[in-house]
Every structure is written in structure tokens, then in C-alpha cells.
Amino acid sequence: MSILLQTLPAALNDQMMQMQTQTQIPNTTTTTTIIDDGSAAQDLSNSSFNAKLAVTSPGGSKYPLHIDNPQGIDAGDTRKLTCILYLNPDYNKDEDGGELRLLLPSSSTDPKTEMVDLTPEGGRLLMFWSDEMPHEVLPTAPNGDKDDPSLDRYALTVWIPTTNVTKLHNETSKFRNLKDLAFPAS
Numbered sequence: 491m492s493i494l495l496q497t498l499p500a501a502l503n504d505q506m507m508q509m510q511t512q513t514q515i516p517n518t519t520t521t522t523t524i525i526d527d528g529s530a531a532q533d534l535s536n537s538s539f540n541a542k543l544a545v546t547s548p549g550g551s552k553y554p555l556h557i558d559n560p561q562g563i564d565a566g567d568t569r570k571l572t573c574i575l576y577l578n579p580d581y582n583k584d585e586d587g588g589e590l591r592l593l594l595p596s597s598s599t600d601p602k603t604e605m606v607d608l609t610p611e612g613g614r615l616l617m618f619w620s621d622e623m624p625h626e627v628l629p630t631a632p633n634g635d636k637d638d639p640s641l642d643r644y645a646l647t648v649w650i651p652t653t654n655v656t657k658l659h660n661e662t663s664k665f666r667n668l669k670d671l672a673f674p675a676s
């Protein structure tokens with residue numbers, strides 16, 4: 491784990507690691523990357539990050555639809571990349587719930603979103619832009635006993651800031667309209 495955390499920002503700024511849009515869903519793969527294909531030089535920090543280990547209780551706990559960094563520099567928030575590593579090795583997709591739901595563009599020409607649900611299987615690493623991607627966590631083990639610790643959902647999130655605030659809420663991103671589509675009243 492420590493190796494991952496130390497090398498991830500540098501690797502993401504490496505030309506060899508620049509991602510094209512790549513969505514691998516679901517069960518036979520452990521890595522899912524949903525990143526704009528114009529991702530060269532987002533100026534990700536290689537010296538700082540925030541991290542959170544979230545333990546979500548069974549019995550239907552959920553996390554509502556949101557964008558991690560909706561306001562960007564207006565709120566003093568420079569987080570650009572969200573990386574989530576799921577940690578439940580024995581995840582049971584029929585009972586354990588807690589899928590991460592992403593709202594993605596239907597197509598490059600269609601002003602609609604489609605939902606993509608990803609199971610939080612242990613070992614899956616998911617990355618997306620913190621300032622653009624609407625997402626929510628569906629109920630965790632909705633029929634499970636809320637006091638059963640074996641049903642707890644574990645997720646380690648690392649947020650990596652950009653050192654260049656012009657990269658936040660960039661009007662040239664192909665995901666720039668997702669916020670309005672996901673939150674039409676706001």
C-alpha cells in the first residue's frame with residue numbers, strides 16, 4: 491500500500507501512463523479508469539494528497555449523489571483526481587450492495603447521462619476526476635444485519651490535488667456538462 495501511495499501521483503503525470511477513456515466493467519478486472527482522454531498534464535501534485543478510509547455499515551447505509559470537488563478554487567479546494575481502492579476481498583455481489591454508481595455521458599453527442607454501477611470488489615482501483623464526476627454509493631448490504639461486522643464495506647480514497655487551478659472545472663473537458671445534467675435544478 492505505501493508503495494502505491496508514493497508512486498501514484500508521479501506515475502499519473504508520466505506520459506506513458508496518460509489514460510485514454512477506458513471503462514472496464516465489471517467482474518473479471520480489478521482496475522477501472524474513467525478519465526478524460528485529454529488528460530495529459532493535469533499538473534497533479536507529486537507531493538501531497540488527502541486520504542480517507544471509509545467503513546460503511548450494513549443495513550442500507552448509502553452516500554447520496556455528489557461531486558467530490560464541486561466548487562474548486564472558489565472553495566479553496568484543489569482536489570483533481572479521486573482514487574478509490576476497495577478492500578473487501580470476499581465481496582458478494584448478490585447480497586453486499588454498496589455499488590458505486592457513476593453518471594457518465596451517454597455519448598459525445600447526446601446530452602444525457604447513463605448510470606454505470608461498479609461493485610466494490612476488493613482489489614478494484616477506480617480513478618476519476620474529482621471536479622467533474624457525479625457519483626453515489628448505493629445501499630450497503632440492504633438486507634444485512636447492521637451489527638454484523640463481516641458485512642462492513644471498506645474503501646480507501648486518495649484525493650490528489652492539482653498544482654494548477656486552471657485545470658479545475660475546465661471548460662474544454664468533455665465531462666464539463668455532467669454537473670448540470672446530474673443536478674438539473676442547481
Ligand SMILES: O=C(O)CCC(=O)C(=O)O
Pocket residue numbers: 544553558574590610625626627645647
Ligand atoms: O466509497 C465509495 O465508493 C465512494 C465514497 C465517496 O464517494 C466519497 O467519499 O466521496
Ligand SMILES: [Fe+2]
Pocket residue numbers: 556557558625
Ligand atoms: Fe465521492
